[in-house]
Amino acid sequence: MYYIGVDIGGMSVKIGLVNDEGEVLFKTRATTVKDNPEKVINDIGDCIDETLTKNNLTIKDIAGIGIGSPGLMTTKLGRVDCAYNLGWVNVYVVDMLKKRFDTEIKLSNDANVAALGEVIFGAAKGYDDVVMLTLGTGVGGGVIIDRKLYEGYDSKGTELGHMTLIFGGEQCSCGRSGCLEAYVSATALMRDAKRAMLKDKTSLMWELCGGDIEKVDGVIIFDAHKKGDKTAIKVIDDYVTYLSEGMLNFMNIFRPQAMIIGGGVSAQGDYFTDMIKKYCLEKEYGFHNAPKVDILTAKLGNDAGIVGAAALIKAK
Amino acid sequence: MYYIGVDIGGMSVKIGLVNDEGEVLFKTRATTVKDNPEKVINDIGDCIDETLTKNNLTIKDIAGIGIGSPGLMTTKLGRVDCAYNLGWVNVYVVDMLKKRFDTEIKLSNDANVAALGEVIFGAAKGYDDVVMLTLGTGVGGGVIIDRKLYEGYDSKGTELGHMTLIFGGEQCSCGRSGCLEAYVSATALMRDAKRAMLKDKTSLMWELCGGDIEKVDGVIIFDAHKKGDKTAIKVIDDYVTYLSEGMLNFMNIFRPQAMIIGGGVSAQGDYFTDMIKKYCLEKEYGFHNAPKVDILTAKLGNDAGIVGAAALIKAK
Numbered sequence: 001m002y003y004i005g006v007d008i009g010g011m012s013v014k015i016g017l018v019n020d021e022g023e024v025l026f027k028t029r030a031t032t033v034k035d036n037p038e039k040v041i042n043d044i045g046d047c048i049d050e051t052l053t054k055n056n057l058t059i060k061d062i063a064g065i066g067i068g069s070p071g072l073m074t075t076k077l078g079r080v081d082c083a084y085n086l087g088w089v090n091v092y093v094v095d096m097l098k099k100r101f102d103t104e105i106k107l108s109n110d111a112n113v114a115a116l117g118e119v120i121f122g123a124a125k126g127y128d129d130v131v132m133l134t135l136g137t138g139v140g141g142g143v144i145i146d147r148k149l150y151e152g153y154d155s156k157g158t159e160l161g162h163m164t165l166i167f168g169g170e171q172c173s174c175g176r177s178g179c180l181e182a183y184v185s186a187t188a189l190m191r192d193a194k195r196a197m198l199k200d201k202t203s204l205m206w207e208l209c210g211g212d213i214e215k216v217d218g219v220i221i222f223d224a225h226k227k228g229d230k231t232a233i234k235v236i237d238d239y240v241t242y243l244s245e246g247m248l249n250f251m252n253i254f255r256p257q258a259m260i261i262g263g264g265v266s267a268q269g270d271y272f273t274d275m276i277k278k279y280c281l282e283k284e285y286g287f288h289n290a291p292k293v294d295i296l297t298a299k300l301g302n303d304a305g306i307v308g309a310a311a312l313i314k315a316k
Numbered sequence: 317m318y319y320i321g322v323d324i325g326g327m328s329v330k331i332g333l334v335n336d337e338g339e340v341l342f343k344t345r346a347t348t349v350k351d352n353p354e355k356v357i358n359d360i361g362d363c364i365d366e367t368l369t370k371n372n373l374t375i376k377d378i379a380g381i382g383i384g385s386p387g388l389m390t391t392k393l394g395r396v397d398c399a400y401n402l403g404w405v406n407v408y409v410v411d412m413l414k415k416r417f418d419t420e421i422k423l424s425n426d427a428n429v430a431a432l433g434e435v436i437f438g439a440a441k442g443y444d445d446v447v448m449l450t451l452g453t454g455v456g457g458g459v460i461i462d463r464k465l466y467e468g469y470d471s472k473g474t475e476l477g478h479m480t481l482i483f484g485g486e487q488c489s490c491g492r493s494g495c496l497e498a499y500v501s502a503t504a505l506m507r508d509a510k511r512a513m514l515k516d517k518t519s520l521m522w523e524l525c526g527g528d529i530e531k532v533d534g535v536i537i538f539d540a541h542k543k544g545d546k547t548a549i550k551v552i553d554d555y556v557t558y559l560s561e562g563m564l565n566f567m568n569i570f571r572p573q574a575m576i577i578g579g580g581v582s583a584q585g586d587y588f589t590d591m592i593k594k595y596c597l598e599k600e601y602g603f604h605n606a607p608k609v610d611i612l613t614a615k616l617g618n619d620a621g622i623v624g625a626a627a628l629i630k631a632k
Contacts (some may be wrong), residue, residue, distance in 0.1 A: 072605055081606060129469050142568075145466065152571030153445050154607045162602060164561050167482040176564070218552040245480050246490070252475040253471040253569065254459075286478060289388055289398060289489040291470045292443030 001063045002312050004048055007110070008033070010067040010085040013040065015047040016306035017055055020314070022121025024303045026055055035103055037091040045100045064104030066312030067093060068113030068305050075155040078107045106312040108149060110305060112158065114298070115142020115309025117150050118260050120315050125297035129256045131161060132245070132298070135263035138173065141180040141252065148315065163183070165246055171246025182244040186218060186264055192238065193221045196231045204229035218265050222272070236275070244279035251293045252286040262298035317379045319629050320364055323426070323621025324349065324385040329356065330577070331363040332622035333371055336630070338347040338437025340619045342371055361416045380420030382628030384410060384429030384621050391471040394423045422628040424465060426621060428474065429459020430614070432465050432510040433624025434576050436631055439615035445572045448614070449476060449563070451579035454489065455497040458568065464631065477501070481562055499558040501536060502580055508554065509537045512547045520545035534581050552591075559594035567609045568602040578614035588614055 004063035017026040021247055030043035030051055048065065052058060059081040071083025078094020080086075083140075094105045107191045115132035124130045128147050134140040140158025143150040151157050159180035169178030170188070182188055193216050197205050209215040231235040247259055253302075265272060279296050285293055300307050323330040328349055344366055346359035364381065368374060368546020375607040387399025396402075410421045425431075431448035440446045444463050450456040457476025459466040467473050477497035478490045479624075484495030486504070498504055509532050513521050520540040525531040543579035563575055581588060593611050601609055616623050 075420055077406070145461065146329075151460065153573045153609075154571070154605050157569070157571030157573070159602065161607075162568040163479070163565040165480055167558075167561060168483075176561075176599060176602075242483075245483060245492075249479040251480040253473070255473030256472070257469045283492060286475065287491075290475075291472050294468075 003310035005309035064313035067310035111140025113308035319626035321625035335628035380629035382625035427456025429624035
């Protein structure tokens with residue numbers, strides 16, 4: 001069976017044809033995401049038609065169309081309530097596409113879709129209960145319970161980045177302070193690295209970014225860490241502590257079989273997750289006699305959005 | 317239809333006959349909980365027989381037997397893995413009772429059972445997705461998703477009291493520090509009140525406890541609060557802040573329709589929950605545009621354990 005995955009991003013919409021193994025057989029892209037929603041949805045429809053035609057398929061060969069979108073949404077209405085990056089307010093994505101395609105169409109949040117994709121096709125294949133954290137500009141979360149996406153009331157749940165970890169701590173984008181996102185997003189890692197660099201002008205990170213502090217990124221921080229730079233070591237140690245403490249919270253709350261780390265930092269692979277595993281093991285995964293929780297890194301990479309969206313259809 | 321609810325406590329085991337409305341029609345008690353497990357289970361069996369006989373019922377009139385127990389357990393095996401208060405290690409409660417009673421028998425953790433009881437029969441009747449916090453010596457948690465109990469992998473989940481709220485804060489019984497339990501259990505409230513009293517010898521709380529600081533309890537602290545004692549006001553303000561922040565975390569994580577507060581402090585009713593509602597409303601229930609979460613107090617009272625255990629059978 002085939003699936004269509006639609007990955008709506010801030011810059012473009014990626015559309016792909018996915019098979020039962022989660023392989024992307026064909027990809028195309030609509031680049032008009034900044035236009036009005038009707039135009040964007042129409043272009044997505046054209047891309048779906050192109051995908052079918054170029055692969056000698058009709059809509060009957062497709063199990064359904066899954067859509068991942070940024071923003072707040074009401075998934076049972078197939079509606080994006082509000083997506084600032086797209087300028088969308090109350091856009092009935094599913095209904096608009098249903099006028100063109102006689103097949104099952106499902107919508108969910110991009111972080112949820114990423115998590116579901118990893119469970120159905122990726123790093124956590126074979127696991128039933130999984131919590132995923134995606135560490136990017138913000139921190140997105142996805143919760144899979146019994147191989148099904150858990151979205152919470154009115155699909156407004158699993159905002160895992162907005163759990164206070166340090167009461168009264170760093171200001172968070174959500175209006176509260178001390179949230180996990182304010183400590184373990186890529187943005188927070190850069191902020192902490194820059195603060196540390198300003199206090200240590202001899203840090204190797206200065207050399208690695210050519211003296212321009214605005215060029216510091218995750219790769220530079222980890223490279224300096226690998227070379228033994230003590231300031232980078234402190235920054236990463238703190239980062240690992242914050243992230244591990246947040247993950248221990250989720251282990252206690254959900255007691256999943258596995259947690260998945262996604263986002264740019266997951267490219268560091270075992271070098272990074274080994275530090276987290278060590279921390280969680282020392283803390284006995286939350287409490288004495290608690291079952292071990294596997295810690296995995298996301299596997300789907302650049303196609304995660306397409307494959308995850310396809311998983312919305314495959315999962316049920 | 318009738319249900320048998322078995323509530324295993326540290327001092328005794330309560331056994332009750334419950335009807336479809338969650339009313340307890342008959343109650344009895346086994347007082348031998350400190351004996352060896354075989355003897356305790358045998359006494360529970362005798363109490364069940366007594367319950368049936370005295371109500372002119374046979375086991376065929378009963379939909380099943382639900383059991384709530386303290387400690388860590390593996391519910392799918394019907395086994396209490398470890399309950400320190402009872403001195404139980406790996407006790408197969410369900411199998412032992414099945415030898416005597418040919419009916420469905422289910423076991424779960426006491427905090428889970430309390431939450432399920434409130435959803436099936438109590439304060440949250442009619443709600444599908446609910447998170448309950450029971451504020452006692454520790455902080456227990458129960459999560460109901462789609463009217464079903466969520467227990468996590470190997471039924472070791474929803475340890476909601478052990479979420480770090482204040483990184484590096486008060487030492488917690490679980491080995492970590494700064495957990496919600498270390499700030500919002502009844503134990504923590506007493507600790508904070510005593511600390512505040514030692515700093516303010518003019519606090520009304522001294523008078524209310526007759527000059528004996530060991531006699532301070534929740535009722536005294538709230539009474540002093542109601543009478544405008546500034547030290548009690550500060551203690552309760554802090555307590556409300558910690559609890560509300562914890563609840564906002566769970567709202568963001570699960571986005572339930574309602575949260576229930578149980579335990580001794582819930583006897584303060586609206587006087588207490590109005591403060592929490594005000595705090596959560598000011599914080600927009602976690603973030604801008606997030607749906608409101610109803611905040612309820614537990615309703616089942618002294619029979620919560622029996623009725624909740626019966627709910628294990630009724631819920632499916």
